[in-house]
Amino acid sequence: MDTFALVVTIAVALGFTYTNGFHDSANAIATSVSTRALTPRAALLMAAVMNLGGAFLGQGVAETVSEGIIATPEGSQGMGILFAALTGAIVWNLITWYFGLPSSSSHALFGGMVGAALAGGTEVIWSGILEKIVIPMFVSPVVGLVAGYLVMVAIMWVFRNANPHKARRGFRMAQTVSAAAMALGHGLQDAQKTMGIVVMALVIADVQQSGDEIPVWVKIACAVMLSLGTYAGGWRIMRTLGRKIIELDPPQGFAAESTGASIMFGSAFLFHAPISTTHVITSAIMGAGASKRVNAVRWGVAKNIVLGWFITMPAAAVVAAASYGVIWLVFG
Template sequence: MDTFSLIVTIGVALGFTYTNGFHDSANAIATSVSTRALTPRAALAMAAVMNLAGAFIGSGVAHTVSKGLIETPTHNKGMGILFAALIGAIVWNLITWYYGLPSSSSHALFGGMVGAALAGGTDVIWSGVLDKVVIPMILSPIVGLIVGYLIMCLIMWLFRRTNPHKAKRGFRIAQTVSAAGMALGHGLQDAQKTMGIVVMALVIGDVQGSNDPIPVWVKLVCALAMSAGTYAGGWRIMRTLGRKIIELDPPQGFAAEATGASIMFATAYMFKAPISTTHVITASIMGVGATKRVNAVRWGVAKNIVMGWFITMPAAALVAAASYGVVYLVFG
């Protein structure tokens, strides 16, 4: 039964990272597709490859998820807690994908972990949740908004005497680089979160020690699952990010992607903080769009998105807690 539960939990974790891939594929490519810098399929293929590469260029975020948010449950309920946490995150991902709402898969996972841990009697490391999740959740969109605005202002000043049509052609080409950077950062951030869950499952199942390095096969399967999900594409959310917040042109798309990628790399390497790629790119798009004129951003759409961010963790936590209750009733 222990081996079976371990295999099932790892399978569900890969299912989560697949939904993470198609839910968040819009983060990397929505701006490039909306400005016609890349065709949708070419953009998805590029994003899938860069997601795969990004998963192998760091491990700090994975260690934060596996050790810094909840105590690793070592009792016989441990695998059920992880299973329920993943179910909570997957359900929320599917709900928000259906409604085209660019919510955070990362915070759905964190909410699921907290909800399942509380339901299963495992201690939550509240200082870690505050420092590594809540504070970055608040700060990263603010930074994205401000930095996106400033980078776009700089671009407008540097190219103020350039022919607008010529500049747009150049930035359309540059967007292939900035979109690749976003996809690489997405792999660096989000694939590692699932790695952290798989490592916890392996520790609970006595397959490896808590201080052992992340096995290569774990990195590989998590990266492949996310890349497959990315290539499947999240068209509903792509329309929201690419067109409903603001109609982007190539310079704006480049500025938003460059901002988002820079923040993701900085937080992953400097703070080992698992931030939301969704929050960062959405806020960056808002900041970039505000340089056109403040009312160019559809703030009503933005308000609905931000409200979704705040309910993601508690909603996923409730689903995870309920899922744990069902698992406990069925399997004891």
């Protein structure tokens, strides 16, 4: 039974990674597609390949997820908690995907972990939640907004005397690089989050003793599932990011993607903080768009997106807690 529970939990974790891929693929490529720097299929293929590569760049984020959010639960109850946490995250991902709302898969996972842990009587490491999730949740969008604005202002100043048509063509080509960097950062951040969950499941099942090591097969499985999900595409969310917030031009797209990629790499390597790629790129798009005129950004759409950010964790937590209750009634 324990082996069966482990296999099912890992399968659901990989399923979450797949939904993460098609839910968040828009993060890396929406701006490039909307500015016609890349065709949709070429952009998705590039993003899938770069996601795969990014998954192998580190493991600091995975260690934070596996050891810094909730205490590792034990036995069959512990496996039930992980299963419920993943269920909460997947359900919320599907709901927000259906409505085209670019919410955070990362915060859906964290909310699911907290909700399931509270329902199952497992300790929640509130200091880790505050330092690694809540503070970055507020700081990273602000940094993305300000940095996106400043990068775009710098671009406008540097190229103020350039031929507009040549500059746009050049930035359209440069977006291939900036979109690839975004996809690499997405792989670095989001594949590791599932790695952390799988490692926690292996520790609960006594397959390994601690969460310090990530088996190679876990890295490969999570990376491949994220890439497959990315290639499946998230067209609903892509339209929101690429068109509904602001009509992006190639320089703005490059500024937003460069900003987002830099923040994701910095947070992963310097702080091991599992930030939301959705929050970062959305705020960077807003900042880059506001550099020309503030009313260029459709702030009503932006308001709905920000509202989605705030309700994601509690909503996923409620679904996860309810899922754990069902598991307890059926198998408890």
